[in-house]
Amino acid sequence: MIKNKIFICLTPFNTLYVQEIVKQQREEGIEGKFLLFTRSTQGVTEELWDQISYLNPYEKSNNNDLNYYKKMILDAKKLYRVVSEIINFGSETEIYFSNLDSLYTNYLFFKNKKDKKISFHSIQDGTMNIVSRKVNYAMFKRQIIKSFYAMFLGFRFIPFIGCLNGIDRKEMQSQILLFIPKTHSSKTNLIHFEKVESSSKIKEISREPYSLLLGAEPLLELIDQKSYYSILRGLITRIRRDFPYLETLYYKPHPFHNPQSKNKTFEYIKSHIPNLKIIELNGQETVETLDFRKLNIKALYSINSSASVNLKLLNKDLLELVRIAGLDIIYKNKQELNNFKMFYRSLGISVINEEGEIEQ
Structure with a gap:
């Protein structure tokens, strides 16, 4: 049978x-x-x-x-x-x-x-x-x-x-x-995971190296706004240190975001990085299907996103920097916090604090 x-x-x-x-x-x-x-x-x-x-x-x-x-x-x-x-x-x-x-x-x-x-x-x-x-x-x-x-x-x-x-x-x-x-x-x-082709219609390969920021809008419903923007401020500080002359940033909203939270995040980023052009990537398409080679994404930033792990594994030959923030605010259990930090570091993902510093 x-x-x-x-x-x-x-x-x-x-x-x-x-x-x-x-x-x-x-x-x-x-x-x-x-x-x-x-x-x-x-x-x-x-x-x-x-x-x-x-x-x-x-x-x-x-x-x-x-x-x-x-x-x-x-x-x-x-x-x-x-x-x-x-x-x-x-x-x-x-x-x-x-x-x-x-x-x-x-x-x-x-x-x-x-x-x-x-x-x-x-x-x-x-x-x-x-x-x-x-x-x-x-x-x-x-x-x-x-x-x-x-x-x-x-x-x-x-x-x-x-x-x-x-x-x-x-x-x-x-x-x-x-x-x-x-x-x-x-x-x-x-399991060996082969890269899935994206359904996005990208006509030309980008020549300028780009950074991608993953949205974490649902987090606004789990932690207070002050903590959320504190984490976001640390991420922005890190991005500006890594790329002082950044002009364009890809932004991928969380697939389950609400538009109001996304708009607030956009406004906050723009207020801290003047003249920044933000290119929003399809909010409904799963981020793992994005073609990092065509988009020429070299750096990835996120707030404790599981997708960061998936993307690091799927694009390890393309991503030069992967930074993650917010662990100290999200995880209150010290043992659990330490486990996550050790895990991210074992993959070569940098953990950053609210000041945008890389934790050692």
């Missing part, structure tokens, strides 16, 4: 990344029925899949809003029902996902974790999977709220402690990463 391989993708990079897994498994002659559940239509190669189910796209909202949870849970129920039907059919099933903290995957895992016909596997979606970030007190409180909303709306969400990606649980059989830090367990496998 053919084994089912179910991939649950919640971000555009997730989808691009798992397609490399499927492509390699098919090239190696591994048989199976490959099923994709995705919230993104970007970069989906339909011929790779035996079945594709498109979930509702990400919708920006207050995480304590009942209507937000209604839409999410309706979608999660649909996914759970379809996957349950596949499982109940009797075939062996592998389920791949990146985050155990999601309504789409949480109950699916806890309800079926003891079923011997099912194996669970973690896939990469940023630093959470590489550093094995753990649930902290604030996250656990949000899980409790999420569980009440789920129960009220006829679904289940199980609060948990430990790693967000579930790799510390015995039922999680493996995880597949682009990069394996030395500290990772024997559960970890490496």
Whole structure:
């Protein structure tokens, strides 16, 4: 009987990344029925899949809003029902996902974790999977709220402690990463990721070396404005030191940004770098598909962005500088903060402080 391989993708990079897994498994002659559940239509190669189910796209909202949870849970129920039907059919099933903290995957895992016909596997979606970030007190409180909303709306969400990606649980059989830090367990496998071609229509290769700043607009909803602009000020200071005569800066908004936050960020940057021309890159296209060679991007700046890691790995021969800021403000747990700093430095990514200085 053919084994089912179910991939649950919640971000555009997730989808691009798992397609490399499927492509390699098919090239190696591994048989199976490959099923994709995705919230993104970007970069989906339909011929790779035996079945594709498109979930509702990400919708920006207050995480304590009942209507937000209604839409999410309706979608999660649909996914759970379809996957349950596949499982109940009797075939062996592998389920791949990146985050155990999601309504789409949480109950699916806890309800079926003891079923011997099912194996669970973690896939990469940023630093959470590489550093094995753990649930902290604030996250656990949000899980409790999420569980009440789920129960009220006829679904289940199980609060948990430990790693967000579930790799510390015995039922999680493996995880597949682009990069394996030395500290990772024997559960970890490496995947070779081929650069995905961008859908952007870039006619000419840029001759001037450019810098790219990744937007972190959703952060404005997680930390206070003073802290956000303090981090941004440090980044701008670093950019001006690295490139004193900078005239043009590429800016890639976060795919889930809101326009007001983006405009505030633009205004702040321009007020600190006079006469700067900012070229906004397509906000909806996943940044990993950008063609760094054609855009001639040599330096990358971001506020604690998982995409920085992906881009560093995918463009290691092109990027000369990668700088990241905001760690001291975002991570309050000292051990977690140190783990992230060590990880970024191991990749050759410079950690900068609020004054724009590179931490040693």
